[in-house]
Amino acid sequence: MSERIYKQQQELADLIKRYSVQDGVHQTPIPSLWLIRESIVSEPISRVNEPSFCIIVQGEKEVILGKEAFRYGPANYIVASVDLPVTGQVVKASSDAPYLALKLEFTPSLILEVLSDLEIRVSPQKNAKRAMYISKAEPALMDAAVRLAGLLNHPEHITVLAPLFIKEIIYWILKGPHGEALEQMALEGSKASRIRNVIDHIISTYNRPFRIEELAEIAYMSVASLHRHFKEVTAMSPIQFQKQLRLQEARRLLLSESIDIADAAFRVGYESPSQFSREYSRLFGFPPREDIKRMRRHTIK
Structure with a gap:
């Protein structure tokens, strides 16, 4: 690791520690920016x-997408x-060296705005690429x-400078080795953006059954x-994607509301509780009742 990167990491770590004194995900006065400790x-x-x-400056994290594992660190x-x-x-954190990360959310319109400024012409015919990657x-x-x-130290400058710095971050991501994945997702008519439309449809109707032909029509494929x-x-x-959405929402319902397992199953679209x-x-990894008890014990601790 270069000395320059190391110093930048330390500076960013100090800022995250200053504005996230407790564990958790912390919203900041900068729209779309979150600090995690x-x-x-x-x-x-x-x-x-x-x-x-999301960039990590201390600790390590693992993210599972489907059956793929993405592990990343400082x-x-x-x-x-x-x-x-x-x-x-x-997967790596301690009280002496907590996990510290910065997360910035963005929209396809913001990506398109940066692409427009760059006058980049992206071919809509290219095959879709994985929507998650590490670099x-x-x-x-x-x-x-x-x-x-650093604008958190000078909130009076946030309104003017934050949008410029956010666009600069997007610019450097687009210029990175996997930037094309982001380009394709923002470009209307590309295969990736048509899959994005299908994803939006499944998310908004996750508790209702769908016909695969209906999704193919949405994607114009x-x-x-569509499957490929x-x-x-x-x-x-698509079925596995919907299943994960349903099960994640059911878990949230069971943790946050006083409902039984059958009610949670029906509410997310299952006809059979078994x-x-x-x-x-x-x-x-655990049956619903055992999993919820285990999660609540962990939360209390």
Whole structure:
């Protein structure tokens, strides 16, 4: 690791510590910017990961997408270019050296704005690429991230400078080795953006059954092409994607509301509570009742 990157990491770590004195995910006065701090190795947490850029400056994390594992640590960043159901776990953290990360959420319109400024012409015919990837942070990207977080020390400058620094971060991501994945997702009419439309549809109607032909129509693809490109983007089939959404929401309901397992199953779209329990156990490693008791014990601790 170069001395420059090391100094940038330390500067960013100091800023994250200053504005996240307790464990958790902390919203900042800068829209779309979050600071994350964890002082213990966490339980695996399943959630829908929004389109975002996340850079770690201390500790390590593992994210599971489908059956793929993405593990990253200091001076690495991870990009998700669409909403993706993932399971994430902080795997290296302590009270002396907590996990520290900065997360920036973005929209396709912001990507398009940067692409327009660059006058980049992206071919809509290229095959869709995986919507999640890890890359090494270059000094220019780290510098932009430090300047963005540094605005927390000078809130009077946020309104004018934050949008510029955010666009600069997007610019350096686009110029990075995997930038094309982000380009394709933002470009209307590309195979990747048509898969994004299918993903949006599944997320908004996750508790209702779908016909694969209906999804193919949304994507303007044949059924075979839809399956191929959807799996390339998400590492899952459409059915597997919907199943993860349903099970994640059921787990949230069971943790946050006083409902029984059958009610949770029906609310997320299952007709058979026994099938729900089987698939829940397969995804989370424990039957629903045991899993919720275990999660609550962990939360109390």
